[in-house]
Amino acid sequence: MRGKRPGPENSEAEIQTNEGIAVNLLAQVLLNGVLLGGLYAIMALGLALVWGVLNIVNLAHGAFIMLGGYLAWYLFTGLGIDPFLGLPITAVAMFVLGYLVQRLLLNLIVRAPMFNTLLITFGIEVVITYVAQLAFSADFRTINPSYAGNNVSLGPVIIPVVRLMAFAAAIVLTFGMWVFLLKTRLGRAIRATAQNLVAARLYGIEPRHLYATTFGIGIGLAGMAGSLYGAVSQINPYIGATLTAKCFAISIIGGLDNPLGVIVGGIVLGVIESLALLYVGATFGDVASFGVLVAVLIVRPSGLLGRTA
Amino acid sequence: MTKSKLSIGATAVVVLGMAAVPWIGSDVVVQFGINTLLLAVLAQSWNIIGGYCGYASFGHSTFYGLGSYGVAIAMAQWNLPFAVGMCLGAVLAVIFAVLLGLPILRLKGHYFAIATLALALAMTAIVSNIAIAGQNIGLVLPPLNNDPLFYELSLALLVAATLTIFWLTKSRFGFGLIAIRENEEAAAVMGVNTTLYKVLAFALSGLFAALAGGIHAYWITFLDPDSAFDIGLNVKMIIMAVFGGPGSILGPVLGAFVLSAISEVLSSEITTVAGLFFGLVVVAAVVLMPRGLADLFRHFRVQGWRYFLNNIKSYSL
Numbered sequence: 001m002r003g004k005r006p007g008p009e010n011s012e013a014e015i016q017t018n019e020g021i022a023v024n025l026l027a028q029v030l031l032n033g034v035l036l037g038g039l040y041a042i043m044a045l046g047l048a049l050v051w052g053v054l055n056i057v058n059l060a061h062g063a064f065i066m067l068g069g070y071l072a073w074y075l076f077t078g079l080g081i082d083p084f085l086g087l088p089i090t091a092v093a094m095f096v097l098g099y100l101v102q103r104l105l106l107n108l109i110v111r112a113p114m115f116n117t118l119l120i121t122f123g124i125e126v127v128i129t130y131v132a133q134l135a136f137s138a139d140f141r142t143i144n145p146s147y148a149g150n151n152v153s154l155g156p157v158i159i160p161v162v163r164l165m166a167f168a169a170a171i172v173l174t175f176g177m178w179v180f181l182l183k184t185r186l187g188r189a190i191r192a193t194a195q196n197l198v199a200a201r202l203y204g205i206e207p208r209h210l211y212a213t214t215f216g217i218g219i220g221l222a223g224m225a226g227s228l229y230g231a232v233s234q235i236n237p238y239i240g241a242t243l244t245a246k247c248f249a250i251s252i253i254g255g256l257d258n259p260l261g262v263i264v265g266g267i268v269l270g271v272i273e274s275l276a277l278l279y280v281g282a283t284f285g286d287v288a289s290f291g292v293l294v295a296v297l298i299v300r301p302s303g304l305l306g307r308t309a
Numbered sequence: 310m311t312k313s314k315l316s317i318g319a320t321a322v323v324v325l326g327m328a329a330v331p332w333i334g335s336d337v338v339v340q341f342g343i344n345t346l347l348l349a350v351l352a353q354s355w356n357i358i359g360g361y362c363g364y365a366s367f368g369h370s371t372f373y374g375l376g377s378y379g380v381a382i383a384m385a386q387w388n389l390p391f392a393v394g395m396c397l398g399a400v401l402a403v404i405f406a407v408l409l410g411l412p413i414l415r416l417k418g419h420y421f422a423i424a425t426l427a428l429a430l431a432m433t434a435i436v437s438n439i440a441i442a443g444q445n446i447g448l449v450l451p452p453l454n455n456d457p458l459f460y461e462l463s464l465a466l467l468v469a470a471t472l473t474i475f476w477l478t479k480s481r482f483g484f485g486l487i488a489i490r491e492n493e494e495a496a497a498v499m500g501v502n503t504t505l506y507k508v509l510a511f512a513l514s515g516l517f518a519a520l521a522g523g524i525h526a527y528w529i530t531f532l533d534p535d536s537a538f539d540i541g542l543n544v545k546m547i548i549m550a551v552f553g554g555p556g557s558i559l560g561p562v563l564g565a566f567v568l569s570a571i572s573e574v575l576s577s578e579i580t581t582v583a584g585l586f587f588g589l590v591v592v593a594a595v596v597l598m599p600r601g602l603a604d605l606f607r608h609f610r611v612q613g614w615r616y617f618l619n620n621i622k623s624y625s626l
Contacts, residue, residue, distance in 0.1 A: 111626065118422065123592035125588075127588035127592065129584075130584045245426065249427065
């Protein structure tokens with residue numbers, strides 16, 4: 001190992017390995033971005049659904065994601081339920097919460113101007129955040145199943161198992177949502193309401209119940225996203241606002257019409273953030289994602305994949 | 310005619326009374342007053358673009374931050390006087406409003422709200438990478454221990470903002486903005502230069518937010534990106550404007566004072582759950598009085614408690 005002088009061949013080999021490392025690094029960053037993007041997609045799915053159908057931009061969406069994360073954390077630490085197996089429990093509990101919030105509160109102001117719906121959801125966000133702070137304390141929590149440190153190597157690229165599972169779960173759920181909206185009776189009712197509330201009413205849809213169900217599904221998705229987020233990253237009571245902003249960005253990039261657009265939006269945002277972190281600097285991750293958001297809005301106000309207005 | 314003269318007289322008396330506060334109130338009252346007056350300026354500034362023009366900006370903290378940094382850079386880096394710093398901040402904000410207003414004022418509704426929010430979020434990170442703005446360490450301004458001066462400055466700025474809005478309700482420009490709020494296409498058809506009007510309103514509104522930011526920066530004497538471009542400030546000013554009554558002359562001022570007072574009392578009485586109650590007040594206000602305090606005062610006398618019920622009825626599904 002010692003005293004080896006760098007000859008011409010040697011330095012060439014060195015350059016090659018450097019390039020190899022750079023390529024590997026890029027591959028790793030891209031993969032991290034895609035995996036993160038899957039998680040972003042499931043986070044944004046509920047927001048996009050509620051926005052598209054109810055025309056409510058739910059500023060409390062991130063706070064509901066946070067609640068889902070805590071629910072999964074308590075299920076794991078208290079009852080030993082794996083965060084992935086606990087997904088149905090979280091989904092049902094959060095669905096009920098969402099249904100009640102819409103039925104008892106948001107239905108009262110659904111037809112009010114936009115400021116009012118934004119403000120009331122902001123108020124709900126504040127309430128949830130403070131309740132969470134009182135109930136769960138401000139400490140960071142992570143859900144740590146036994147396989148949390150495991151990795152899979154794919155050639156030169158390392159994939160953490162938990163991230164891969166979260167990605168898979170997110171993709172399965174998003175596809176499931178797409179099939180649900182397209183094929184089932186309730187899904188059709190939701191899409192019909194999104195297109196034309198009056199016509200949907202004439203076909204026998206009870207809007208109070210349907211709005212509450214849709215909001216419940218959105219919050220159920222947020223709850224599941226929170227469980228996955230808790231397994232992959234850390235949760236505390238204050239993560240909600242940033243997550244809501246990211247969900248906005250994803251919904252805008254992907255458009256509101258189709259869950260599959262949200263997957264694309266999530267992956268685009270995940271990859272852009274990872275690349276910006278690597279090549280521009282740690283503080284620029286958010287600048288990059290919000291820059292893209294503004295650029296997309298200016299070029300195509302209904303989203304990259306959305307209908308042209 | 311006599312009625313409007315009477316209300317102008319009453320407003321003048323209230324303003325004079327408020328101007329006297331530094332001589333009669335304690336230090337705590339004066340400091341609460343400066344904070345509240347600056348928030349009221351922000352609510353009024355938002356009222357121009359959100360209340361009159363109908364474009365709900367969720368990124369007005371951008372202008373507030375630019376104004377703060379204008380003063381901070383001029384005073385801390387270049388040793389210039391405060392007034393020059395205020396001008397610098399104002400110029401920065403107006404340039405920013407025109408350059409960014411041209412593309413993003415083409416967006417409507419939620420999309421405009423989100424684009425402005427994204428801008429505000431991005432500004433924090435951009436400014437924390439600019440050397441002359443002290444990066445993320447921040448800037449320290451030369452201290453000036455003169456709370457009454459800051460109080461009177463803030464009051465003067467609020468009066469200026471309110472008079473501007475009063476002028477809006479009487480002028481062709483203001484009618485143009487209201488027309489844009491009610492129906493932008495129709496306004497364009499009737500000959501309102503919508504792009505020009507919207508950009509002017511955005512710039513005017515940004516100007517007042519920047520001046521408020523400048524006063525606040527010199528008062529606090531310390532500035533860092535997170536506090537200058539505080540995202541929570543956007544929501545605060547919108548809540549105050551909407552709580553008071555958007556698109557009215559005095560509503561946002563009233564909203565700022567009532568909500569600041571509630572929040573001040575709550576945080577001194579029940580520290581831990583003050584934020585929680587603030588959230589509940591917002592939720593209840595949106596449900597029970599969605600058109601703000603101004604509307605409540607106008608209709609409560611006639612309708613009584615049914616006013617709240619009617620509100621719920623008119624917006625519920």
